[in-house]
Amino acid sequence: MTRMTMVQALNLALTQEMEKDDRVIMLGEDVGVDGGVFRVTDGLLEKYGEQRSVDTPLAEGAIVGMAIGMAIYGLRPVAEMQFSGFIYQGFHQIEQHASRMRWRSRGRFSVPLVVRAPYAAGVRALEHHSESREAYFAHTPGLKMVIPSGPRNARALLVAAIRDPDPVIFFEPKSIYRAFREEVPEDEEVLEIGRSVIAREGKDLTLISYGAMMRPTLEAAEKLAEEDGVQAEVIDLLTISPLDDTLFTESAHKTGRVVVVHEAHRSFGPGAEIVSRLVEKSFWYLEAPVKRVTGFDVVVPLFAREQAYLPDAHRVLRAARETLSV
Amino acid sequence: MTRMTMVQALNLALTQEMEKDDRVIMLGEDVGVDGGVFRVTDGLLEKYGEQRSVDTPLAEGAIVGMAIGMAIYGLRPVAEMQFSGFIYQGFHQIEQHASRMRWRSRGRFSVPLVVRAPYAAGVRALEHHSESREAYFAHTPGLKMVIPSGPRNARALLVAAIRDPDPVIFFEPKSIYRAFREEVPEDEEVLEIGRSVIAREGKDLTLISYGAMMRPTLEAAEKLAEEDGVQAEVIDLLTISPLDDTLFTESAHKTGRVVVVHEAHRSFGPGAEIVSRLVEKSFWYLEAPVKRVTGFDVVVPLFAREQAYLPDAHRVLRAARETLSV
Amino acid sequence: MPRDMIEIPSQVEHLSILDAEGNVDAALEPELEDAFLLSLHRWMLLGRRFDERMFNLQRQGRIGTFAPLKGQEAANVGATAALRDSDWMVVAFRETAGELMRGRAMEDVLLYFGGYNEGGYVPEGVNNLPIAVPVGSQTLHAVGLAWGIQYRGKDDVAMVFFGDGATSQGDFHEALNFAGVYQLPAIFVCQNNHWAISLPRAKQTASKTLAQKALAYGIPGIQVDGNDVLAVYVAAREAVERARAGGGPTLIEAVTYRMSVHTTADDPKRYRSDADVEAWERRDPIQRFQTYLKNKGLLDDERIAALEEEIDQEIRAAVERAEQKMSEPVDPLVMFDHMYVEPHDHLLEQREELAAELEAKEG
């Protein structure tokens, strides 16, 4: 076990998978010589050469489209979008082909592609570098949408994504790339895609979140324990789609009170689906309206106001208390 | 008043707005000489010439991107995507620019652009011609997402969209392009974007839908009246975003029971936001879980199975009865 | 510090071997086996007649919309003939003859256009990608396949077909640029049939030829008479050989003409004159090639008639098989298949929901 940042853990996953399997190819803008603008792919070029750590010209559509062809050929491409805000240049290839090739060819061809991208806000970056639009991909049949919340699960989920026979959109919350370290085992560790986990046990209230928002959510849970004597159960979705509604509905049956936390815009956002599943599967257990603590329905402001856009422990705490007070 | 199909009504809206305002420019693939593959733009070339009914080369990204520049220049472009399934080639221009230019320039520039597209299933078409992905646009701040349900409101909403100072995505349910006619006044008629309407009054149950699904929904409502003596209130959203939650929450307060109907995929779909608004604003009035009758989370099958994918009156009826039975 | 012209290394050629009357340019005539020449002819003829049959089926409402190939048989068959089985073919939606040549079943084509997803299946061992409807998007898949070929050190190639309209799409640009940068074994075959639905070639781009777009990517480009199957084949063979030898990608512009409707939903009368069409009917790729084969003593009207009858029987049999399948009750639950290698829980829930609904409808 060594203590690693998420960047190091992702790099470990890529290195080990590339070491094991020569079908795994890393491609994208500045992933080779430069090692990626966040250094996630650092060292891969030295270890595996230009043919497996591929610097591409500047075109996301081509990176995704070419990777689809590579995947059909039998390779396991990992395509990096330099930032999730630029994935739209390749969105048509994801929606029209990556997500459908298995379906279209009745299983003859599949697209074992991972599209990795640093995503979400919190690093004082320029416009287009702070959005959380996982809902676009979660709403697209044929895709899987994964978002880790820490170094250890990031590593284990990326390994699973690379081995997944279907296309996986893998969004990496860049604000926690280096924010903290965790013990990450050198030995292989794989987390099943499509399964959420309980990050904190509790019986009074259910908090559902994922990605970088897990930290303010857990912080709020601790405060609730200290200041209110309330034990909040905190669920980390890890996979947004396919959405694991078993764990959080069970929790809701226990607590009857739920708050969903994400930094994506609220309207038509991921939280809406969670609320709907709760209504469909836990309606009779709900003792209070499910609350959504989310980013607002505005373009993420430049960084002078970025923190005010983002949910923080204080907002989660207020929502939790309101939910408990009814 | 003449009885018109939706195609004729849309054509009337375009003709009258182009007649009134030389800033209104129609552009897209085959919109000129051919009059559009569904003939929505028929006759505009003859009346207003090549400069205002513009046949473009085959590139949706360029159609949207150029239209953004035209709009900034002070024109009012109406860009047609030949089918909504190909809007993704221009999605980056919509997400990165059309939706943000006003915001980015602090109001100095605006993008009074309408992106029109035939959309949704039901016409035995090829792949990519049947999807309902309005949720992508509804989740995107800075856009408005409009979907008419008949000739008359289609005409009045398109006029409003063309005059709207902000970008409007205008999806036209192609299965009702010619399915029925309505009286459409020759004189100007405008419907405010962002307002839903009551299509049928009732007190026992609320059915919420829009677009082509209004017909099976209303059909189900009639059956409920005949066979069950149940008066269902049917709400036609007309605008998906910004979502008018006043009318349907009021209705829910009255009925306590709600079914949402749309042909878009269920997970992370439009219905989820409606359910969430109901939970947030009408929770204490709900006597039964809100149900979603929707398209499934699969790529819309080719037409041999298209109808089985689509919600019909029978599915709405069953859901309504289940909702009433609890 | 002067002002001067920039020397551009690569250049763009034009190639034509058979003229409209079927006269051959002896200097350029390729040496080809009779059997091969006759198979080119057979595939072109089969493409034409299958196309006409599908057109009638569509008009009778027995299948749905499709995009006829009529007039482009030489471009499609000539280029495809340069491939071997281990190569990859990436099609748009107007390459039925080439797909059949490469082993796709006629009845699958009929099922597909009859609205059955089953028709999208590509037989194991047949390296064809399924039909790609979004214009130009498939060019990038050929680049990825070619990348894989190069990575594995194979001397196969990936050949992709697209139309004149597709050259306006960003995907086309990105595909040729990537192929040039990595010097991939990818052959880009543009079937310039003069029309993108109602938009004439001249309004698609201001460049004089489509072949010259190769200059933007530093790769070879060649324009061939697309109704001359020999010219198309020769150009394709050269490109394929260069690619196999590591010489990188080629852009081939096959100048041809869409003699029929864009799709069966289209009415060409709205945008083009009969005279225009008739002028091109006189340049029909099949007649021209038949004249050539007749002059070579390889074909006569009798043999053509016999061949047509043989082909029509094949088609009839395929139509029967397809309509047999289409007459059987459809299982709607099939719509949940092949979304993922394993359907996830929620998908199974929805599948059961539909099953219950179907039962309820029965009862």
Added chain:
Amino acid sequence: MPRDMIEIPSQVEHLSILDAEGNVDAALEPELEDAFLLSLHRWMLLGRRFDERMFNLQRQGRIGTFAPLKGQEAANVGATAALRDSDWMVVAFRETAGELMRGRAMEDVLLYFGGYNEGGYVPEGVNNLPIAVPVGSQTLHAVGLAWGIQYRGKDDVAMVFFGDGATSQGDFHEALNFAGVYQLPAIFVCQNNHWAISLPRAKQTASKTLAQKALAYGIPGIQVDGNDVLAVYVAAREAVERARAGGGPTLIEAVTYRMSVHTTADDPKRYRSDADVEAWERRDPIQRFQTYLKNKGLLDDERIAALEEEIDQEIRAAVERAEQKMSEPVDPLVMFDHMYVEPHDHLLEQREELAAELEAKEG
């Protein structure tokens, strides 16, 4: 039916007037007013010094990430100088000198990179679009502006700036193709600074020059020494005049070099050698032009020193104004402004939600 070369009408030129030492090609030297020459010099110098100041501010954490212009002053200023106020300038993110030339306020630039949306404001009457971060995407907006200009029968032009990397994007391709088809008054200025972050120009595309990509669209293309402000200006002026006269679009490749980091988040040591950079420092566009102006007797070290002092004062004043604003408490509710001309109900609800949250935090 021969095999021959295709004649390509348009051709691609190369232009250079001042060499690296500042020697002028007398035959090509443009006749320009002294005042104009001096203003070119002043803007280049201001661009350089403002850039260096921002770099320091960023290193001190007083502003955020930005993309330095250093080394590209001639390409940016020379091309912009060919525009008049009624023309449109469409920038990417590395054209600060040109933006200032056209009337953007220094303090707005500082505010913008300081994380304040307020800095995105473009003053009324200044026809510059705001910074466009998505590479290549802005090229299409220039096409739309040019379309509007043509539609209104004006003789203005739209000039768009982008980098060598941007030429790989589909948007670039689609923009040039549309501009060619409609013969729009659009000038495409590619600042080929040899790098797209870590990717060298040679790996961006296999084409020998970027200028020759114009051949794919049937429009004129010219490659100029981008560190030679006279060559850039002359080429831009020609393109602008042609466009005003209805001659359509032009692609200009200005060959220059990014002497500094890609952005302040970048470490060039990872991908390029100091030697490479030093070689280009010897081709500095400002020194070269200063030599030329000195030889013309328009400038000497004293006047340069005075000018630098004057410019630094301007910058100091702007920095003070910007930091004054940035020191004031920010109103987070501003994030709800300008989403639509009128905020809709739900947006107002969220605004109130945030207002309440902020109050709760206070108390």
